[in-house]
Amino acid sequence: MAAILDRRMLLAGAGASAALPYLGARALAADPLKVGFIYVGPVGDFGYTHAHDVARKKTQDFYGDKIKTNYVENVPEGPDAERVLRQLAQEGNALIFATSFGFMNATAKVAKTLPKVYFEHATGYMRGPNLATYNARFYEGRAVIGTIAGMMSKTGVGGYVASFPIPEVVMGINCFTLAARKVNPKFQTKVLWLSTWYDPAKEADAAKALADQGADIITQHTDSPAPLQVCEQKGLYGFGQASDMSSIAPKAHLTAIVDNWAPYYIGRVKAVMDNTWKTGDTWWGLKQDTVQIAPYNPAMPDNVKKAADDVKNAIIAGTLHPVTGPVSDNKGTQRLKDGEKATDEMLEKMDWYVEGVQS
Template identity: 70%
Template sequence: MSTIITRRTLLAGAAATSALPLIGGAQAQAPLGVGFVYVGPIGDHGYTWTHDQGRLALEKEYGAKIKTSFIENVAEGPDAARAIRQLAQAGNQIIFATSFGFMNPTIQVAKQFPKIKFEHATGYMRAENVATYNARFYEGRAVLGTIAGHMSKSGQAGYVASFPIPEVVMGINAFHLAAMKVNPNFKTKVIWASTWYDPAKEADAAKALIDQGADMITQHTDSAAPLQAAEQRGVFAFGQASDMSAFAPKAHLTAIVDDWSGYYIKRVKEVMDGTWKTGDVWHGLKEGMVKMAPYNAAMTPAARAAADEVQKGIIAGTLHPFTGELKDQKGTLRLKAGETASDEMLSKMDWYVDGVQA
């Protein structure tokens, strides 16, 4: 069972809240309420879509034992606090807030509802009833960069980015470092779209990057528009968060695939069992939270082999995408030779590696 709460409903406030079933008290046998707050539309086929696939996996796993609801297209700011609070007032016992900009609103609302469990994706602020979780997207970006280094004829990639938060910055750096291992003269140009989902802006950014010489387009925005622009211009590209090959079968070389299903199933079970505890999870290729979409037949054997080796190395723990010697754009030494970046360094990354044009 699931409930869709639109943004219009959110702004309506109490009227919408009263329409949802309460859990607890006289309805002790009622299903466990599980709420989700999404920054984009569930039809973006990117980041929000993959979180919603995780919600659907929950419904398949637990059936009538749970009731899920979600609010999509929630702006990062006051709207987020209203959305999270509405889900709490509606009787949900665990709420997943799925965007970095929901961090402070999640903490704020969690203080008001200490008996409800909250989970915040990609953030770092926790409390007794607030846990954090994230995927090591940068591992997948290293695979993409390796492919780009092998496949690019111009030695230049274009990167359509959303916002300069650590998650996005580390992805840009991981992509560029991997490409440079193949081609030391590789260049990565970044255009900030200042949005998570705006197909028109994303397409315009991709076209501008292609006009500047990029023959590889990658993105940390959520629509398929950059891919479609690449398809129209006859250059290669990578999908975001899911296999987007249906939108650009010639351009789409592969994609990072986010798989939140296992995490959601585990955490909801812990709520039902009474074993849920706060904490922080950051999983990647090894755990299957990050996967790679099938390779395009256009990929060269060398690119395929190199991409597979990077994946195997990361999974085995013998390869870390951020290994020194490593300098930033200003020439400052960030990692000594052989040194690898700590999770703390990655989670606070606000600098670009040498060669990134951003």
């Protein structure tokens, strides 16, 4: 069974558990393995955190009473995270997933002081003997929806509701635009930065502003379904973010990039059970089913479905890399030569926009 905690309950419980000596979850073989998760947002965001929590539940269901998962939601990225991590460890969680980039320093610090607990940090780059990192190649999904956008857009202008200009978001914009321009070389992507991951009203207004500037297909790298609702209202097309959002906008929702962390979580839990857990950096994508493409909208023409499937299958087969040269940035400098593929390092540090991006 899953225990639902929030931060305040955890703080209250911490005093009691601190008095107990730390045993480690494997000290008592009969006890279920305890696995902890910390989330940056609410599980009800219907986006990023929601997707992590769906994976947690799947992991719990997969192992039944052999494990016990706990989570703490709405953990601020900063010193608070350190305290929550420590407390999860004290409560006996042998494996702890810190699911947001901003938990990186706190996780690294706590991992050093608690060498017997395994830590996993999403989307970061700091690793240690008991601290692994994991991420998903969402940009592969962006190439699929970019292909759809390029074919479905009549105006040739796509809108992109974006959060912060970090490499994760920048590579998504670039892959979307590159894929769209492959099918429509004149395609332009208008990017609107909001400086927030989550503000439904602002996301909706941004989508309206983009639509009024001629964008007839809108995608997003913010967490609420608000931009999709604007598309539904205005008769435009859009894509879901992190979760299948078709229930919110049945007509506008063409497909979604779905985060599926469950295979990774299930695998890592098994590694702890088998005593084979090793640190490392995992970056899975469409091939490993970590990045999924939601079912297509039935209204999407067959040739578009096929083109999208072709891109998806080629990425899975390894015959297509979404960022393959020639690629020039939007200032005219060539970044990749003909046939040259972007390395993971280049993607992780991306701070330039491909031709066709208006930012």
